[in-house]
Amino acid sequence: MKKSIFYISFLLFIYSLFRFLKIIIYDYEQLTEYGFGYLVAQTTFVIVFGITAFILRPKKTTKA
Secondary structure, three states: OHHHHHHHHHHHHHHHHHHHHHHHHHOHHHOOHHHHHHHHHHHHHHHHHHHHHHHOOOOOOOOO
16 A cells, blocks of 8 residues: 555656646746746645655665
């Protein structure tokens, strides 16, 4: 279960990151007040899914 949550969170992180970067690169000059709210929401999604994927990442196990 933990592994599936990690992969779903990682995929959502990548998807949100690409959407965020697309807005910053192509549409930043044209943003309205509502567009900045959408940008803040995308930033929040990137941060939340990134932290979730980081916390749930598979750990390397070593045999001692």
